[in-house]
Amino acid sequence: MTNTEVDRTIRINPTTWNQGFAYDQAQLRPAPVQLLTVAGQGSIDADGSLLHADDMAAQxxxxxxxxxxxLERAAMDLRDVLRLTVYVTxxxxxxxxxxxxxxxxxxxxxxxxxxxxxxxxLAVPGMCVEINATAGR
Structure with a gap:
């Protein structure tokens, strides 16, 4: 079992196989003062058009x-993400x-x-990835 503390976040990983995927099995963090909920994000441009239809890596x-x-617009980055969900086809x-x-x-x-x-x-024909997140500071 590996538990490590980084900036008051305790990373809980009873095994190590998940390390190659860059995620912890659980994290214990202080309660955030601000909570950002991010709706599902896809490979959509500023005009709402799908880019890279059927290309998993590019999407x-x-x-x-x-x-x-x-995250940046909320003065956060990926280190502030509390939970990440990736939907794929x-x-x-x-x-x-x-x-x-x-x-x-x-x-x-x-x-x-x-x-x-x-x-x-997923909601848009040709979309093969949608990612949502919850972040807090």
Whole structure:
């Protein structure tokens, strides 16, 4: 069992297999003063158009970029994410592209508890990734 404390966050990981995916199985944090809830973000541009139809890696990168943009607008970053949920339409393709998320999380030392969920479809035809998050400070 590995429990580590970083900036008053206690990372709880009874095993180590999850480290390669850049997430903790649980985290105990002080209660946040501010809570940011981020609606599902996809590979959507400023005009609401889908970009990179059916390209899992490109959509994952842009969806995460959109999450990071909202975090930045709230004076936060990925280290402030309390929970990350990634919805995908193809689990095998998502696992192959997941390095896109791991690289971004690892760059900041962020390891939020995360869930990867396969769904039959998302709201926009051609969309294969949607990411939502809860963050707090």
């Amino acid at each position: 994952m990168a842009l969806a995460m970029g959109n999450v990071e943009d909202l 193809d689990m095998d393709a998502a696992l192959g592209a997941y390095r896109v998320l791991v690289e971004r999380l690892t760059a900041l030392g962020a390891t939020p508890p995360a869930t990867l969920v396969e769904v039959s479809r």
